Amino acid sequence: MxxxxxxxxxxxxxxxxxxxxxxxxxxxxxxxxxxxxxxxxxxxxxxxxxxxxxxxxxxxxxxxxxxxxxxxxxxxxxxxxxxxxxxxxxxxxxxxxxxxxxxxxxxxxxxxxxxxxxxxxxxxxxxxxxxxxxxxxxxxxxxxxxxxxxxxxxxxxxxxxxxxxxxxxxxxxxxxxxxxxxxxxxxxxxxxxxxxxxxxGGLDFDSALARLVLDTVSDSDRWTQDERTGFRLDVERAKIQLSELEEVSVPLPGGQYRRITRPMYEQVIQSQxxxxxxxxxxxxxxxxxxxxxxxxxxxxxxxxxxxxxxxxxxxxxxxxxxxxxxxxxxxxxxxxxxxxxxxxxxxxxxxxVSTEHALGTKVLNPNVGLVFSELIPRNHKLPARATETFTPVRDFQDQLQVEVVEGDPEKPLDDDDNVVLKEWTITLPEPRAFGEISIDLTYSYDVDGILHVHGEDSLGNVVLDEAVSYGASVDKRELTRIAQRVSRTLDEDRIAGPPGPSASSLSAADRQLVNDVQAKILPFIDDAEATQLRSAVTRLEGGDASAAAELQAATRQYSYLL
Known part of the structure; x- marks a missing residue:
């Protein structure tokens, strides 16, 4: 390998x-x-x-x-x-x-x-x-x-x-x-x-140097798009050259130049x-x-x-x-x-590795309003895991609103360092009177620092189970289409992984594989693509040991859905 x-x-x-x-x-x-x-x-x-x-x-x-x-x-x-x-x-x-x-x-x-x-x-x-x-x-x-x-x-x-x-x-x-x-x-x-x-980063230093030059130019608003692209590249090159040279000349559209010295550049980036x-x-x-x-x-x-x-x-x-x-x-x-x-x-x-941000949720403090309630602190070794219990505040409440935040609990909740990763409206399958039901939300970072959230109510119902991604949800059908377009664009075949271990009966690993296929892959692919997977699942559950290897290999092309 x-x-x-x-x-x-x-x-x-x-x-x-x-x-x-x-x-x-x-x-x-x-x-x-x-x-x-x-x-x-x-x-x-x-x-x-x-x-x-x-x-x-x-x-x-x-x-x-x-x-x-x-x-x-x-x-x-x-x-x-x-x-x-x-x-x-x-x-x-x-x-x-x-x-x-x-x-x-x-x-x-x-x-x-x-x-x-x-x-x-x-x-x-x-x-x-x-x-x-x-x-x-x-x-x-x-x-x-x-x-x-x-x-x-x-x-x-x-x-x-x-x-x-x-x-x-x-x-x-x-x-x-x-x-x-x-x-x-x-x-x-x-x-x-x-x-x-x-x-x-460097992009911001490019902008500072570009402003330094543009302050000496009166007609930059008349530059063409090609000229602007060329100027941007010339500024970036000048910035890099100033790490070795004491002065450079930045070319301008039309044949003129602007002389920039290292002290001039250092002055405009000093605060950054x-x-x-x-x-x-x-x-x-x-x-x-x-x-x-x-x-x-x-x-x-x-x-x-x-x-x-x-x-x-x-x-x-x-x-x-x-x-x-x-x-x-x-x-x-x-x-x-x-x-x-x-x-x-x-x-x-x-x-x-460790977490760089603290993780928590927004909670209501009666004295000050919404605050950052920390669950996993910054610099905590990965993987990391924490559970928080939520309780409806009124009888037969059928929904809960939950917001998960990454950032710094010592700063105000609306500070730029505090980012709401995701919000959920959780529907309770069996609403009960106040005090008769609660929800445990378990937040876990894997070793890659990706957040997974699992929720169960006190009656044993799973109410939430997903990795945190951008937006309200990931359109997994669209992701499948993207992967197919990319494969065609790059003219590359999909890569099948090595066969997994076979077994005469469903081990815990095989059961997890079947569950993943049924819950996370089959709902998001076309019937034609799903035929092989469904066949392998049926044979595996029927005791065909060779189907485990086939199923594991077939699912590798859909690893981005798991």
């Missing part, structure tokens, strides 16, 4: 595989000549567009075309649909197509894979985690695990330094900032504290850079220690190449950044290490 890690980034995505005892990065795209030498030879810009023949295009081909969509990962937090060159797509379909392109790119280099470890920002909500895993699955990539990007970066660093130590990882990419403290004990990585800012102090201090506070407890400082993400950021973080922590780390590829390399661990190819390392 090939051990593969995917860094599905806001601005750039990277694929690495574990081979000959170490991770190696695949070349996913080829940058234009004027971007050569800037570190983009092994990354794919996470940009999606439509070519002249209406076929999907990716990476640099899309990035240089007006109307393309960048920063796809940011949309997984809340958006349902996005417009690309005048055509509306679901966000899941765009993300799925990008995962499929990465998979196809790996196969073209002789590294075929149908499973991988995928990274996610440490501060990512359960919604984004769910949708990321869903998109990868629909592209034919079974997600071995979702791991936090800072943990992956630490694991990449550990391949160069096996010392037992406490690490602080500052992961600052194109869209998000994460600060995480981890403990490396004999090759086992344990997250100790994590705090981040969800919308602060200083925001990294808050998550650094919060992590140290959560750890109950000080900067002197940190043994190594690991900086990853393209934004961490900025000299001002490197100086500021080094001063805040009192340590120089660890050498020998490529900020652009370290996360993917660490994900490949994690894949090797899970696949048994690397047995002297392991990892554990």
């Amino acid at each position: 090939t051990s593969v890690g995917i860094d599905f980034g806001t601005t750039n995505s990277v694929v690495a595989h574990f081979a000959a005892g170490s991770p190696a990065v695949l070349s996913s795209d080829e940058p234009p000549a004027d971007w050569a030498g800037l570190g983009f030879d092994r990354v794919l810009p996470t940009v999606f567009g439509r070519g002249l023949d209406d076929r999907p295009i990716f990476g640099w081909q899309a990035k240089q075309r007006p109307g393309s969509l960048a920063a796809v990962k940011r949309l997984l937090r809340a958006e349902e649909r996005a417009e690309v060159d005048g055509i509306e797509y679901s966000v899941e379909e765009i993300a799925t197509l990008i995962f499929g392109h990465l998979k196809r790119s790996g196969a073209a280099q002789g590294v075929g894979f149908d499973q991988a470890v995928v990274t996610i920002p440490a501060n990512s909500r359960g919604i984004a985690r769910y949708r990321t895993k869903l998109a990868a699955g629909m592209a034919g990539v079974q997600v071995q695990a979702l791991i936090n990007e800072p943990t992956a970066a630490a694991m990449s660093y550990s391949m160069r330094s096996a010392t037992e130590e406490t690490l602080m990882v500052v992961d600052w990419g194109g869209g998000t900032l994460d600060v995480t403290i981890l403990r490396n004990v004999e090759g086992v990585f344990m997250e100790q504290a994590s705090k981040g800012i969800q919308k602060l 850079v200083h925001r990294v102090r808050e998550p650094i201090e919060q992590c140290l506070k959560d750890l109950g220690g000080s900067a002197s407890d940190i043994d190594a400082l690991v900086l990853v993400g393209g934004t961490c190449k900025t000299p001002l950021i490197r100086r500021f973080v080094a001063d805040a922590v009192g340590l120089s950044p660890a050498p020998g780390i490529d900020p652009m590829t370290a996360v993917a390399e660490g994900a490949a290490v994690a894949s090797a661990i899970l696949g048994g190819d690397l047995d002297d390392r392991d990892f554990f």
